[in-house]
Amino acid sequence: MSQRTPLDRELSKTVSLHVDQLVATISQVVRENIAIQVTEYLSSRALGSGRLAELREGRRNVRGCIAPGCSNPSKGPRFRYLCQQHKNASKKEVEAWREASRGHGAPKNGVAAAAVAGRAQSRRKVRRDMSCIAPNCKNVSKGPRFRYLCAKHLNAPKKACEAWRAARRG
Numbered sequence: 001m002s003q004r005t006p007l008d009r010e011l012s013k014t015v016s017l018h019v020d021q022l023v024a025t026i027s028q029v030v031r032e033n034i035a036i037q038v039t040e041y042l043s044s045r046a047l048g049s050g051r052l053a054e055l056r057e058g059r060r061n062v063r064g065c066i067a068p069g070c071s072n073p074s075k076g077p078r079f080r081y082l083c084q085q086h087k088n089a090s091k092k093e094v095e096a097w098r099e100a101s102r103g104h105g106a107p108k109n110g111v112a113a114a115a116v117a118g119r120a121q122s123r124r125k126v127r128r129d130m131s132c133i134a135p136n137c138k139n140v141s142k143g144p145r146f147r148y149l150c151a152k153h154l155n156a157p158k159k160a161c162e163a164w165r166a167a168r169r170g
């Protein structure tokens, strides 16, 4: 004896129709999401490579031909930073151009000098930091793990250490 009535059959047909629609809708949404993600991914990649090209362009500009008014990229240090067109220039000419381009490079030298000064400064700081913070103590401290104290002052009370540190800072 079958339990299936015409109503049952109608119901199951409707349900399966809706399920099919649901599956179609979900898969479309998923596909759209993936499409958006792929588009975003690709556009971010394109942006990244654009930035890279910009960087490369910038580097090429820095190493341009040193001949005055020449905007060609140079062939590098082996060609005295001259382009294809100027690489056979006379030594005297090249010397003059280099002198002129060195003049333009003054701020660059300034930056280099500052970097050197900064390095010297940090070296000095490191050396100062490595000495014991106790007043009038010339011993080398055992480092940050020992609150910048030497072996002799290692067991100094915390309050004293704080006072010494404050005195050194101020």
Ligand SMILES: [Zn+2]
Pocket: 065, 066, 067, 070, 071, 072, 082, 083, 084, 085, 086
């Ligand atoms: Zn040139």
Ligand SMILES: [Zn+2]
Pocket: 132, 133, 134, 137, 138, 139, 149, 150, 151, 152, 153
């Ligand atoms: Zn000490």
